[in-house]
Amino acid sequence: MTFTTKAWKTIAPIYDDIINMPFIKELRNGTLPIEKFQFYMLQDAKYLEHFGRVLAVIGAKSEDNQQAIDFFEFGKNALIVERALHESYFQDFGLAQNISIETQPVCHHYSHFLKSTVTFEPIEVALAAVLPCFWIYKEVGDEIIKNQSKENNPYQKWIDTYSGEDFGEGVKKAKQYVDKIAEETTDKIKTQMLEAFVKASELEFQFWNAAYENITWNRK
Ligand SMILES: Cc1ncc(CN)c(N)n1
Secondary structure (H helix, E strand, O other): OOHHHHHHHHOHHHHHHHHHOHHHHHHHHOOOOHHHHHHHHHHHHHHHHHHHHHHHHHHHHOOOHHHHHHHHHHHHHHHHHHHHHHHHHHHHOOOOOOOOOOOOHHHHHHHHHHHHHHHHOOHHHHHHHHHHHHHHHHHHHHHHHHOOOOOOOOOHHHHHHHHOHHHHHHHHHHHHHHHHHHHOOOHHHHHHHHHHHHHHHHHHHHHHHHHHHOOOOOOO
C-alpha cells in the first residue's frame, strides 16, 4: 500500500468530521455567516504567508531539482494565486487590504507547527506535514462541487479555486513526491511522516472550527 493510501485511511474519521462540520456545510449551501468567513479569510491570509515560506524551504532542501522547482512554484502560488482570492474577497467585503491582522491561536499553532517541522525534522516529515494543506482542500472543493445545492453562492470563487484543475495538478504532484520519498526512507521516518500528516489534518479541522466558533486569544 502506498504511503498516501495508508495516510488517507488513517485520517478518514477526521475528513468525515470536516465534511460534516457546520463551517463546510454552510459554505456549500452559501449560508455561512459572512463574519465567520471573514474570520477565516483574515486568518488564512496570515497562514498563507507562513505556508508559502515553508514550501520554499522544502524546495531549498530538496535534493531533486524538479522537486525543488515544483515546491518553489507551490510556495509562489500560495502567495500569489491564493492571496489574489483573498484580495478579491477583501474587496467584496469592503475590507482594507492593509489592515493589521492578529494571528489567532489555531492559525498561530498551525503556522508554527509547519515552520518547526520544516526546520527541525527530516524533509520527508515536512513533505507529509504540508500534504493535507493541498489534499484536504482539493477533496473538500470536489465534494462541495458534487453536492452543491445553491446557485449564486457567495463563496463560489473559493469553491472553484480548490476544485479547479490547476489546484488539482499541484495536489497530484505533491502526493507523488510524498509517495516517492516514503518508498525511499526508513520505517522510523515513515512513522513520523504519518504522525505529521495526521496532526496537520487535525489542524485543518481546527482551523475552520476556530472561524466558526470565533476562537481568539480573548480570555473572556
Ligand atoms: C489553513 C489552510 N490550509 C490549506 C490551504 C490551501 N492551501 C489554505 N488556504 N489554508
